[in-house]
Amino acid sequence: MKxxxxxxxxxxKTSTKVWIGVGIVVLILLLWIIGGYNGFVSMNQDVQGxxxxxxxxxxxxxxxxxxxxxxxxxxxxVETKFVKDVIAARTxxxxxxxQLAKDTAGQQMNSGIxxxxxxxxxxxxxxxxxxxxxxxxxxxEGAQNRIATERGRYIESVQKFNTAIKxxxxxxxxxxxxxxxxxxxxxxxxxxxxxxxDATLP
Numbered sequence: 001m002k003x004x005x006x007x008x009x010x011x012x013k014t015s016t017k018v019w020i021g022v023g024i025v026v027l028i029l030l031l032w033i034i035g036g037y038n039g040f041v042s043m044n045q046d047v048q049g050x051x052x053x054x055x056x057x058x059x060x061x062x063x064x065x066x067x068x069x070x071x072x073x074x075x076x077x078v079e080t081k082f083v084k085d086v087i088a089a090r091t092x093x094x095x096x097x098x099q100l101a102k103d104t105a106g107q108q109m110n111s112g113i114x115x116x117x118x119x120x121x122x123x124x125x126x127x128x129x130x131x132x133x134x135x136x137x138x139x140x141e142g143a144q145n146r147i148a149t150e151r152g153r154y155i156e157s158v159q160k161f162n163t164a165i166k167x168x169x170x171x172x173x174x175x176x177x178x179x180x181x182x183x184x185x186x187x188x189x190x191x192x193x194x195x196x197x198d199a200t201l202p
Contacts, residue, residue: 039164040174043161043164044179046160047157047158051099054103056150060143061147065089065140071133072086075127089105092105113144162181
């Protein structure tokens with residue numbers, strides 16, 4: 001009888017140890033999932049934050065371009081092709097609704113503005129002597145530099161996020177909670193610099 005009681009107690013102890021072991025494994029697994037999920041959330045928020053900085057700089061440039069248009073128009077006394085192209089580039093950015101559309105339009109506006117302005121300035125010395133024009137061009141150049149810096153940081157953040165969701169075992173958690181890759185949004189070939197013609201009056 002005593003042996004049966006001892007065997008029963010040993011069985012209960014073994015069963016308890018098994019359940020404790022299972023509980024520990026489940027707890028570790030749960031903590032791993034929570035930690036992984038929170039890590040992806042943080043990285044995703046970092047990507048969004050970096051994109052916001054890019055968009056802020058694009059918006060700053062768009063606002064400065066809006067100030068540049070009347071300066072150029074008043075200096076050359078007529079609406080040149082430059083003015084039309086700048087208005088079109090700015091309108092495309094402002095009216096864009098998706099992140100891809102905004103980034104593409106922003107890159108077109110960013111890469112095309114200097115070429116367009118310089119081409120017109122070469123044909124209209126009055127612009128080169130205009131203090132407002134010089135000041136706005138300096139501001140636009142600074143904005144372009146900041147855009148390049150912020151886009152670089154955004155791309156690094158995207159790369160870090162995309163790498164994390166592809167690596168094992170992070171890809172398991174990413175798949176469980178629907179974390180998808182983020183696009184880098186590179187401008188298509190041939191769209192970086194709009195056609196500026198020969199910068200002559202129409």
